[in-house]
Amino acid sequence: MADARESNQRRLRRLGQMDKIRSVEGANRALKGLWEEGRRPDSIVLRSALLAPRDGDDAPSLLSRLVLPKGIALRFYLLAVFEAQCRLEAGKQWTNVLPLSGRGSWSDLFAADGAYDAKSATYMHYTANGRTAEDLRLRQVQGALRTLEGLGSGQYHHALVDVPRGKREQRLYQSFRLMKESGRGGNQSPDTYVVPKDHWHAGATIKIPAHFFLNGWAQVLNPSEVATWLAFRVLSKWAPDKHLASGVYVHGEMRTNTFGLRRDAWEDGCQRLRDFGLIRFARAVGEAEVTQPLSADNGDLLDFFVSSSRKRYEPYRYQVTDRGLEQDAVKVCRRELTLRQKQLDQAAAKRRGASTA
Structure with missing residues (x-):
């Protein structure tokens, strides 16, 4: 019960800070901009393969591997699907058109509460240690890409994004590629995300109302x-x-x-x-x-x-x-x-x- 009290209190504190700095409001505004400038879908179609067991009943679904206490990996993937379907018709292949940071970027689509200092029981100013709100969101985006790519560790075809490497093996985050809900696939050519149709077969796809994002x-x-x-x-x-x-x-x-x-x-x-x-x-x-x-x-x-x-x-x-x-x-x-x-x-x-x- 003490753990429940503490976790609920932390969550309330985080929501209070996000409300105070209007970070959710800002992210909603950015997402609404994508929606209004795009196709304005009433709902987003998601392949249920994201929830399906991997390689047999004993292997967890990709979704379950994204139920993590920290990070925004699951949120990033769902928002990437939202961005794709605001922009592209069913059957069109995804390509990245947004920068990672700056105005109109991936970082703009995420709300953050900032860094909390347990000793003083206050949220730290964004200028502390040279950090800004945009820096924090960018780090979260990069962390999400690493997590989504890491789903393929040992079995590369499970990765939900593909992040190419530079000459020194550094990650080229800006050039990441989004994969289908079932993962990258086992072939040399990755199974890049394609906007799905709302399939007639029961359970093949599900719909997420646009209000979930907006x-x-x-x-x-x-x-x-x-x-x-x-x-x-x-x-x-x-x-x-x-x-x-x-x-x-x-x-x-x-x-x-x-x-x-x-x-x-x-x-x-x-x-x-x-x-x-x-x-x-x-x-x-x-x-x-x-x-x-x-x-x-x-x-x-x-x-x-x-x-x-x-x-x-x-x-x-x-x-x-x-x-x-x-x-x-x-x-x-x-x-x-x-x-x-x-x-x-x-x-x-x-x-x-x-x-x-």
Whole structure:
């Protein structure tokens, strides 16, 4: 519980700083510029190969290998896909047209909170040690490229980007190439990213609403939450009728073997996504607005009855609620995490009181 309190507090602190310096607002503005100047897609099509097991059921998916406590590798890949589909039609091959840093660059697309000094319990000025906000974002972008390239370590065809080397074997980050969701491939010529069509086959592709990128959700959700959310989107396409009628669930074997997610990451991801209004406990038609069966309105009380009526050992069933994406991610997350912090603090105070009684 102490770890939960501390991690929630760190996250609140980070969100507060990002809100204060308007870094999410700036990233949203840059992404909206790409969207408005481009094709203005309502949603982004993602090949579900990113979530598929690698080389058999015992190997983790590429997505699970991007659920990391630090870095922006998963965020970078999803934002690169967003940038590609704002600019290119289905079937077109990706080429890089953005610089790594400066105005209108990859670095502009990411929000950062800055460096935190634990001793003084304050965020350091960007000028400390010659650092600037742009320098920090550039380092994060370069780190993301190394991570995405590193997925191919030992098995080169798993890499999600290809970063060429110079004469002295230095990485030429600016010349990186984006790969398909299944990785670089095993041939000499890399499997460079091509914008996919929304495939008719259930589960071959999933759609990510543009609001996920334009309203800051891509910036503030943790990698485990993004991975959990994407898994639910895959499930909702695998079984669309069941998703609408009674919801979908993930048993332990599927969570581990198909999506490669640990139990604690999955359960915490489900809880936070519910708090943020991006998924909900499943409701049969008639329990909520029939005309808008996936509305998150008036959900808290109904969620209570759904969860309390669940039979013992019966798995929780969920439905995706895309209307939540229309809200400002920073405001929603700060509100819900502040409420959670109060609950965690109250629980800790009660335990202290009980131990001294």
